[in-house]
Structures are given as structure tokens and as C-alpha cells.
Amino acid sequence: MYPHSPRARRESPQVYRVRRAVALTIVVLLLYGILRVVGLVGGGGGGGESAGTTSSSTTSTTIPDPPACTTGDVVVQEDPLAHWQTVVVDTERRLPEGFAPNDLVNIAEAGFPFTDGLAVREILLVDLNAMREAAAANGTPISILAAYRSYEQQQALKERRVEQLGPEVAAGRVAEPGHSEHQLGTTIDVTSEGQTDVDQAWGASPAGQWIASNAHKYGFLLSYPSGASGRTCYDYEPWHLRYVGRELAQRVVASGLTLRHYLFVHHPPLGYDPAAEPDTTTTTDEVVTEG
Numbered sequence: 001m002y003p004h005s006p007r008a009r010r011e012s013p014q015v016y017r018v019r020r021a022v023a024l025t026i027v028v029l030l031l032y033g034i035l036r037v038v039g040l041v042g043g044g045g046g047g048g049e050s051a052g053t054t055s056s057s058t059t060s061t062t063i064p065d066p067p068a069c070t071t072g073d074v075v076v077q078e079d080p081l082a083h084w085q086t087v088v089v090d091t092e093r094r095l096p097e098g099f100a101p102n103d104l105v106n107i108a109e110a111g112f113p114f115t116d117g118l119a120v121r122e123i124l125l126v127d128l129n130a131m132r133e134a135a136a137a138n139g140t141p142i143s144i145l146a147a148y149r150s151y152e153q154q155q156a157l158k159e160r161r162v163e164q165l166g167p168e169v170a171a172g173r174v175a176e177p178g179h180s181e182h183q184l185g186t187t188i189d190v191t192s193e194g195q196t197d198v199d200q201a202w203g204a205s206p207a208g209q210w211i212a213s214n215a216h217k218y219g220f221l222l223s224y225p226s227g228a229s230g231r232t233c234y235d236y237e238p239w240h241l242r243y244v245g246r247e248l249a250q251r252v253v254a255s256g257l258t259l260r261h262y263l264f265v266h267h268p269p270l271g272y273d274p275a276a277e278p279d280t281t282t283t284t285d286e287v288v289t290e291g
Helices: 013-038 122-137 151-165 167-171 200-204 206-218 246-255 259-266
Strands: 104-106 119-121 142-146 187-192 220-222 240-243
Touching: 104 122, 119 122, 122 142, 122 206, 122 220, 122 240, 151 167, 187 206, 200 206, 206 220, 206 246, 220 246, 246 259
Parallel strands: none
Antiparallel strands: 104 119, 142 187, 187 240, 220 240
16 A cells, blocks of 8 residues: 655745746846847936937938029020920010010910900810919909910010100119010919909008918919019019919919029029020119019
């Protein structure tokens, strides 16, 4: 007969608690070591650099300024018929004397009253009509005072202003022939419906404010916004809108740049060398108010 085996002695609850605490401590220490290795936590005291320190850097882009406003007679090298969106027309660069779009239609095609002599390029009719309808729906209907203007018409306008105002004043208010965006056929002067004239104060009117805030949604931009004559070369003209298409208009507005500045940065004129010093033009503070 085999003797009866003695019952194993049961450990006390306190021993179990100690063992669990030791096991948990070991697990925590192992996890901490792993995290330190992969760099997710920093090391303990001391003056050394933390192993878990991470760094980040940001890149800032410097946008070059547009060239200074100068007076000149540089004929653009781009074809203004094909590059109507991006060709630069300012106090230095001008359109060819004989340039005239071949698809001009009366503004009546965009829903405005038929007005003899007011024509725009056919490419902007859909968006011009949409802008007209939106302005009317907002309770701020608009009309058009000026549209396409040929080289000869701009020259005649300049001569009339010289007779009315004198050469010095006229030089500061009217663009030279070829230097007006109106010759592109994609530029209009607008005002409130029923008005026959416009001035800078119109920009603060309900219609002027609506145009400033919404014209770009339909592809039109204020070529000469307020406070930017040093970059546009022309004084503030809240009525002067150039059509560049909805996509480009959105990009220009998002950039925060004037149209002229944006074009020099993203679509520089052919032959333009930003490093070259002008040798046949002179810097001027002159601003024009009737482009």
C-alpha cells in the first residue's frame, strides 16, 4: 500500500499580487525599451539630445515682383488672337497696329441691348451672358459702356482727350494706341444699368461691389484693382474687366496677385528677360485712368 501524498501548499493571495506586479513591471519596461528604439519616446534625464526628437521644415516660395512700370513701344511677340488669355498689354508692351479679332459680335448676343459699335469676341459670350443674368438676379443689373476698341479708335480717343484736357492731363488718363486691353476684344467697361458714365466712386456702389466680388466666377478680372497701380501701371478702374476664362481667373484670384503680375510670373512675355535692365524705356509714376 502506497503512502498518501501530502496536499501541495497553497500560496497566499499576497504572493500572487507580488508576482503579478513584477510581471507587469517587466512588460512595461520591455515596451518602453522598444518605443525608445523606434524613437517614439524620449530618453530619461540628462542634458543630451532626446532620442525621440523629431523636426520639420517648411518651404516658402518667393514670388518675384513684376517689372517696373515703364513707357515704351514694345510690340508683343505672341499672337494676341491665340494667346488672348495671357498676352501682356501695358504701358510698355503694345498690340500690333493692325491687329483686330476676327470673331467680333455685338453685345446684344450676350443679352444686352443692341448698341452700335459695342462688340466683343464670340468666345466670351456665354460667360458674359451668365454674368449679366447673375448681376440682374442679385438686384444690381449692369450695362456695358465700352468694348472692343481698335488701334485707330484708341488713337482718336487719345486725341479727343488731349483737346479736352490738355496733353499733360490726357497723358495721365488715356492709354496710348496699342496699349489698351480693349483692342483684344475681350475687355469691357461696365456700369450700373441705366447709367451713361462711370468713375472710381462706382466701385463702392452695390453693382461695383458685386462685380469686384463675383466677376471672376464668370472669367472676368479687374485688370486695375485699387491700390495696385505700381504693379498694374494704371490707376484704379473698378469698371474695367478683362476676360481670361473661368479657370485662369480662379487661379489669378487664388494667387492674390494682379493679372499683370500673375502673367509675368506664370506666363512671361516672349523675349522678356527679368535680369535685363531696360535701356530704351524710362521708369515713370504715371498712371492711366482710361485704358
